[in-house]
Amino acid sequence: MTQSFLQYIHYVEFGGGEGNTMALILGLGGGYRHDSSACLVQDGRIVAFAEEERFRRVKHNRGSRSCSLSAAWCLSRAGARLRDVDAVVIAFNPRWPEPAPDAIDDPHLTAAHLDPGHFGGDRPERLHLVEHHLAHAASAFYCSGFDESAVLVVDGYGDGVTTSIGRGGPDGITFTRQYPYHQSLGWFYEAVTQHVGLGDFTSAGKTMGLAGYGEPRYDLDFLRTTADGYEIDLSRYGLRSTLTGGGLAEFYARYLRACSAALTAITGPAHRADLRYDPATGRMSGPPGFTRTQADLAASAQLALERGLSALAREALAGSPSRRLCVAGGVGLNCSANGVLWRTAGATDMFVQPAAGDAGCAIGAALEHARRIGDLPAGRTRLTGAGLGPAFDDAAIRDTLDAYGITAADHGDDITGPVAKHLAAGHTVGWFQDGMEGGPRALGHRSILADPRTTASRDRINSVVKRREMWRPLAPSMLADAAGEYIDGPAGPADFMIVAYRASAAARSRIPATVHVDGTLRPQLVEEASEPRYARLLAGFAAETGVPVLLNTSFNHEAEPIVCTPTDALRTFFAGPLDVLALGGHLISKSGRL
Ligand SMILES: [Fe+2]
Structure with missing residues (x-):
């Protein structure tokens, strides 16, 4: 347990939850070993939400599924123990490509999320499951205040899916179309981020910022916008969409290599960050500027992404009785693309989940489970503030x-x-x-x-x-x-x-x-x-x-x-x-x- 967490436990104001008969639901994000998080829902309301990285002081909590510190804080916020929780819900299907069961009993997976040492030895008997993109969609729709809405989810990958469009309404969320893993816009943008030398998927925001300096002069023709969405075809660069013995992890590496080959053919070789040690700051630092090629590639990728997202949003709105739009998934953190959606998709109102990345799946998993058990009240109000984490008087x-x-x-x-x-x-x-x-x-x-x-x-x-x-x-x-x-x-x-x-x-x-x-x-x-x-x-x-x-x-x-x-x-x-x-x-x- 970290020093900062112990300090928080000392100061936290306990309260709420006593005498309540409705379910206490703990949602967990981070099944894909980054951006793990916890969200506690009671009476269909979010009581607490926080990302694990803030407690562990490790950005994105890379390489871990653990939600122990954030979950322990969420429980302390409600004055509850893990044994008081009615359902622990995760936002991914560990058995993919098999269909997701409603719940699983897997002690190793449970311990990977919640270390019993942080909960007085308590451990949940089972983990309930909500499909990854459904959790993303729920994190937006059930926080939007909309009674009906079109829904757009775009990320790297989750449970075999990379893009989902559909609608939310009184009976929950239904997807009308989902794109498989080999059509990943999130991985495409990650490949571009790597190619311009800015980092991996956690640096996608840098590419978005760099795009503003460039001209979209490159035709990234392996990503084609269609009338109702988009299509990625990397077969010319050796990518076969079938999985091999290495599963998704191996395919992900192949996808990035094929994308890199395509970007090299169209724009030239990948740019390498010219890292050097700065004795004044004690840190490694990269070059202060960028080349025209880097900026123009970023601008070209951003334009291609925006065109694809706009087509998807229009298609989602066309299939919805409502002109409102909810957006989630890691690509939903792209502020520039969201602005384009607002100006071009024809939505009368829009809600983008502030934790649109995988951290927000904890919120969606908990709220979707609440809906399934009849614990989600109608007439929900719109989430207007994100300050759901630790507070100190x-x-x-x-x-x-x-x-x-x-x-x-x-x-x-x-x-x-x-x-x-x-x-x-x-x-x-x-x-x-x-x-x-x-x-x-x-x-x-x-x-x-x-x-x-x-x-x-x-x-x-x-x-x-x-x-x-x-x-x-x-x-x-x-x-x-x-x-x-x-x-x-x-x-x-x-x-x-x-x-x-x-x-x-x-x-x-x-x-x-x-x-x-x-x-x-x-x-x-x-x-x-x-x-x-x-x-x-x-x-x-x-x-x-x-x-x-x-x-x-x-x-x-x-x-x-x-x-x-x-x-x-x-x-x-x-x-x-x-x-x-x-x-x-x-x-x-x-x-x-x-
Ligand atoms: Fe995701």
């Missing part, structure tokens, strides 16, 4: 500061005033408030904030705060009633910084640090009712500067997960160049002068 934060002997000014609810002045003075701020967000976007609970009025803020955060590529875009949080001023065209969903919109002329001139080179921004619109302290901070910054917008990026360094506990925040703050840290109502500086 000011007393707990004070205890942490005292334990480390750290001096802080206690401003309580008035913390927004001095923080707004720091931001207006050009300082970078660590902002730690309320429950930790689920999903990869920080939304004003575990954020690094800066002045959006100058691109120097973006450059400073990329270069010395986050220590990453200088060309990476950064996003704005803004008061909701300012959306019309900074977004060109009608604003669609903007709760989770997961949909890119065209920036207005005012945005380009007043908040340039948050406008990407392609003329888009991906805003978080902040409502006073749901985020009162963050809204007061934005209003305070507007009082200082006339601009109700802040540059907002996740509170972490490039190589670490988003901070979870006050100790994590203090460690990241003191190890880097952030100027001040707001921990709840406490303000901390490195000099001790505030």
Whole structure:
């Protein structure tokens, strides 16, 4: 058990759940050994959700199915033990290609997800199963607030499927078409990310950012958009779609090799990251820029992806009685593509699950199981906040500061005033408030904030705060009633910084640090009712500067997960160049002068 987890257990506020007769359901993500997570559902409501990486401090929790720390935290949030849980549900079929049973009794698989050592020796007798793409779809549809909706799920691969379209309604979710594993758009985008030298599937967001700098001049003709979807044909590059003795893992490697051969034939050899050791930072770093070929390939891949997704979304909407659209799956984290869907697919409303990747499967698995047993009430409200993780009140934060002997000014609810002045003075701020967000976007609970009025803020955060590529875009949080001023065209969903919109002329001139080179921004619109302290901070910054917008990026360094506990925040703050840290109502500086 990690130090940070023990600290959380010490501080957590227990409550809720007593005397309830409805089922307690624990959903688990991470069956494919990355992005494992846990979600506790009670009365059909999400009680708690968190990713395992935040507790283990290992980004994406690569190579592990363990959800032990996140599950233990979820249970503690409800004052429950593992033995109190009515059903533990996983979001994949370990017996694929055999059909998924309703539940399995597999002690090794169970122990891989939940180490009994974290649960007083308790272990569930069985694991209930929800098919992987159904879990993705459920994570969006049952959080959307829609009574009916078209559904689009696109990821790398899960239970033999890579893309699903269908609809959700009062009787649950049905898929009208599913694409098999050898048609993977997620793997295609991963292959491109590797080819341009940016990393693996966890770096897909970099490719999306790089695409803004390029021209889509390459015809990636092995990915063809059709009237109702897309088709990937890599047979010319030696890919046979049949599985061999190595199963999916072996096919995945063959797929990436064939994709790489295709990209080499069309654009030239793969680009290698020119890693070098920087003694000043003690880190390996890559080249600061990129070539025209790299940017143009990224742009070409992004365009091909967007065309395929748009065709899929239109087909899903055509098969649905509703003009609303729900999106999930790892490709659903592509903000630029989501913006294109919003502008072109013809949906009247859209909901993208903020934890669209495999972490969100814990949410979907739990909610889908709740529906199956009649525990999911009708008339569900839309999820508008992602702060479903650990929270720490000011007393707990004070205890942490005292334990480390750290001096802080206690401003309580008035913390927004001095923080707004720091931001207006050009300082970078660590902002730690309320429950930790689920999903990869920080939304004003575990954020690094800066002045959006100058691109120097973006450059400073990329270069010395986050220590990453200088060309990476950064996003704005803004008061909701300012959306019309900074977004060109009608604003669609903007709760989770997961949909890119065209920036207005005012945005380009007043908040340039948050406008990407392609003329888009991906805003978080902040409502006073749901985020009162963050809204007061934005209003305070507007009082200082006339601009109700802040540059907002996740509170972490490039190589670490988003901070979870006050100790994590203090460690990241003191190890880097952030100027001040707001921990709840406490303000901390490195000099001790505030
Ligand atoms: Fe997935």
